[in-house]
Amino acid sequence: MRIATWNVNSLRARLDRTLNYLREHQVDVLALQETKVKDEVFPDGAFEEAGYQAAHHGFNQWNGVAVVSRIGLEDVRTAFPGQPDFAKPGEAPQVEARALGADCGGVTVWSLYVPHGRGREDPHMAYKLRFLHALADDAAAWLARNPSAQIALVGDFNVAPLDTDVWDPQAFEGLTHTSAAERAALDALTGAGFREVTREHLPAERLYTQWDYQQLRFAKDQGMRIDFAFCSPALAERVTSVSIVRDERKGKGASDHVPVELTIE
DNA sequence: ATGACTCATTACATGAGA
Numbered sequence: 001m002r003i004a005t006w007n008v009n010s011l012r013a014r015l016d017r018t019l020n021y022l023r024e025h026q027v028d029v030l031a032l033q034e035t036k037v038k039d040e041v042f043p044d045g046a047f048e049e050a051g052y053q054a055a056h057h058g059f060n061q062w063n064g065v066a067v068v069s070r071i072g073l074e075d076v077r078t079a080f081p082g083q084p085d086f087a088k089p090g091e092a093p094q095v096e097a098r099a100l101g102a103d104c105g106g107v108t109v110w111s112l113y114v115p116h117g118r119g120r121e122d123p124h125m126a127y128k129l130r131f132l133h134a135l136a137d138d139a140a141a142w143l144a145r146n147p148s149a150q151i152a153l154v155g156d157f158n159v160a161p162l163d164t165d166v167w168d169p170q171a172f173e174g175l176t177h178t179s180a181a182e183r184a185a186l187d188a189l190t191g192a193g194f195r196e197v198t199r200e201h202l203p204a205e206r207l208y209t210q211w212d213y214q215q216l217r218f219a220k221d222q223g224m225r226i227d228f229a230f231c232s233p234a235l236a237e238r239v240t241s242v243s244i245v246r247d248e249r250k251g252k253g254a255s256d257h258v259p260v261e262l263t264i265e
Numbered sequence: 266a267t268g269a270c271t272c273a274t275t276a277c278a279t280g281a282g283a
Contacts, residue, residue: 217270
């Protein structure tokens with residue numbers, strides 16, 4: 001069984017790439033982030049033709065998360081229980097389209113798009129920290145209820161846990177993604193009993209999952225490692241290999257992120 | 266170096282991303 005996660009940065013701009021990727025990599029379950037599409041125009045039909053069911057959650061051109069599966073798709077949840085809301089200036093608070101969970105082939109897969117933060121003093125940063133801590137609280141409760149639960153929390157976490165997860169730590173000083181508060185918030189997931197399996201299987205330094213579009217970052221291999229997979233203990237035991245699909249960043253029309261795959265026995 | 270980021274939008278400039 002293969003589960004993958006990918007911040008696709010607009011599904012409509014990359015539908016062909018997505019379908020080709022599913023086929024070429026024999027993916028059973030794909031968690032997508034930043035689909036940038038509202039539910040009414042989500043391309044269900046294209047996934048059906050490829051043999052996949054799809055569950056999507058998106059209000060507008062921002063955010064948007066999906067799980068597509070060819071091994072079953074049940075009990076779709078469009079937010080985690082404690083997921084915080086966010087109020088844009090002059091607007092009512094909204095629980096944004098940043099989490100979608102579904103049961104696929106005996107595994108509960110959550111596609112997660114953690115808020116960016118925008119700046120250390122920005123209200124969006126407090127939202128980001130609330131989001132991660134609330135997720136960790138829920139994750140701990142799920143494990144307390146069922147210690148042998150099969151749960152994968154995958155997606156774009158927008159935190160670089162180690163200095164070697166960014167191409168130049170000094171370039172991020174005072175900005176987002178590398179602060180102690182962000183790293184502590186992400187650590188809360190391991191505190192909840194989950195294991196970040198991509199690091200376990202790929203411990204090498206400077207393995208990136210995202211390269212900015214600007215400044216020829218990919219050509220210079222100046223990226224960030226911010227896409228991860230936190231698995232419940234019972235599921236982590238079943239992971240036999242992890243792959244970062246670097247080739248997907250190449251060529252015209254690439255997302256700034258690449259897929260990360262888990263192979264599970 | 267003749268270029269220098271990409272996406273979506275009641276679009277042709279702006280917001281958002283990282």
